[in-house]
Amino acid sequence: MNQSRTKLWTKDFIIVSTINFLVTIIFYLLIVIIGMYAVDQFHASTSQAGLVTGIFIIGSLIGRMLIGRFIESIGRKRTLFIGSVFFILTTLLYLIHVNISFLLITRLLHGIAAGMVGTATGTIAAQIIPATRKAEGIGYFSMSATLAAAIGPFIGLYMTQHTNFQMIFIFSLALGVISLITTFLVNVPALEVTVKPDELKGFKLSNFIEPKALPIAFVTLVVAFCYSSVLSYINFYAKEINLISAASFFFLVYSVAVLLSRPFTGRIMDLKGANSIMYPAFIIFAAGMVLLSSANTSITLLLAGALIGLGFGNMQSSTQAIAVKLTPPHRMGLATSTFFIFLDAGLGFGPYLLGFIIPVTGYSKLYVILGVVALASSILYYLLHGKKEHAAKAKVNISNAV
Template identity: 40%
Template sequence: MNKQPLWTKNFLGVSMSSFFLFLAFYLLIVTLPIYTMDQLGGNAAEIGLVVTIFLIGAVIIRPLSGIWIERMGRRKMLAIALAIVLVSTFFYIFSHSLTPLLFLRFFHGIGFGMATTATGTIVADLVPESRRGEGMGYYATFMNLAMVIGPFLGLTLVQFTSFTNMFIVCTLLSVLAIISVVFISIPKIHPGELVSKTFFSFKNLFEKSALPISIVGGMLAIAYAGILSFVSVYAKELDLLTAASYFFVVYAVFLLASRPFTGRWFDQYGENFIIYPAILSSAIGLMILSQSTSTFTFLLSGVFIGIGFGTLTPALQTIAIRGASPTSRGMATATFFTFYDAGIGLGSYLLGITAISLGYANLYLLLSFFIIGCLGLYFVLHGRFQNQKKQKEELQHEIHVQ
């Protein structure tokens, strides 16, 4: 039987739009702290606020985005979101004090939360059902590439040109995100009937079927926040700062090397076949990181963490989307990323406090055991039901054949 096509013009267009969105995001996340400190005279608390307020905007808007995308349609929602992102990145050029910068970060976070909910939902509509794990994995690869290129590009621009030019580059990236989806065809899904007439009810803000796996994703994101927020500081403490610059490169290389297999195995053998080893790989990586004393062990941890966390995010997102009806995919996507973003935000704050008293090495050791605990949580909330689902599908197939 011939496989349904995956690499279509529409799939590539949405994936490239997501790539440019995340490229600007990662570029700014490493350069705005420097801009705040050097150009605006900000202190450590204000630098943290510049990073956090973006995430607050994204977390607040995601549940509402899930409703809006079903009510107004995919294309209109994406157009509004990308327009907000473009306006935000353009006005960074004129943010010469902290207050307007904070306002723009919050506004940008709202646009980013809306846009990434829209692109994730559209991709879920475009990917064939039989190749959903594989397709969502490749879609996530574009974001992973942005995570590697963005910081490198940002720090290079800061070193060799002005912050104004850097903000112009971010604006151009936002324009490219729009151009990427101008000529694509977006599947038309008839708006779903919202369960309750009360707009701000829990049922309307979150997709019930996506909640269990979203809780797992949120808990794993707490641990991932320890990588994003503190790995460079930890490397400096170990006098391995050069290694830190290659950590995410190693992370991305092994993630990309594993991606063609993990997505296909997800579709072929089921989610447990992928998620249990990925959680264990993440735990092993964090344990190696906690004991690192050399460049080799530091980068070796990136191998396991790249395979682990790099596999988990698209796999969990696929589960969240797969359990929802076509008219509820927007809400399922929003539900998953609401918990995931909240986990990263909460993790950054709580782990920062923990690191002060325990130190970074002990923090990563603690997180390795925390991840193993998440394995148990996944089993309770989702993993134990996979065999039941398989048996049901096999029974339905036998009935159909008869």
């Protein structure tokens, strides 16, 4: 086999991962400070601050759904460029101080732009990764977001202590400009398979959602819903149990666990299939949630972060790889947007829905309940995908034996 066709760390792969890293850093940087900004500058209520935080995810859903439909007709690199320009323009809106309504519109538009860029980078990355290293490559690509998830909140919270909100928005704008400049360096190969003329005509659900990616995307929705409780409420929980200092390192430990495991999990998945990664990940994720529910020391809190990283972090990249592998090359953009639509829906709507449950259960019991849900979702995975992969693998083994 030609080595150039199996090479993973190409210039284009590194550049696309860098763009994804920069855009995701901006997302996480702003998501931890924007609620405080809304309260501080516009005297927003708690529910308004939550809406300002979460409406970005709704925008991202809209952006992904629209661009997944048109990315092939527009062109993947052109979509990335247009999305990056729109992302910068909407970042500029944060510098305009009007009222809470204007901030909500800004967050919605910024989310749409981020959805466009995220779908483009994910689609391009999936295209340029060699078929024999698809899971490994997507795992490495998604590490750009994992790193951003650790660095972004740290930068955001650090800047709130040492500068003002205006400087935070200017810093975000600068990162966006760097990301835009970087898009000019990406070379996206032409697709060998082109879109059929009548395939995307008309207003059909299959023009916005990839049906083959739906089963695994639904599994992603459930586990992302569980993880959203950690992403949104870990600081509140840590304050309640007097571990706020340790909580500042929670996502750093999460990211380190993902970074250390990702090189192995991707290769194992490519060699042995998704089931070999997914089933252990469900157990580890559930164990992390239960441990988090009983955390009373810094060590147990951070250990829970490591387990959740090993579990959910690897499930996230594995399910994305499954969605891409199940889909024809010319519908890879739709598959990518479908995956992220369901991921974002779980992460975005989860905190809002869980907000009604927390007053009844408290944080500790909530994490136990969601740990059980995470474990039970392994059954859902088996029914929607796992048993098909097991049957396909058994068939291959029989053929090889014969």
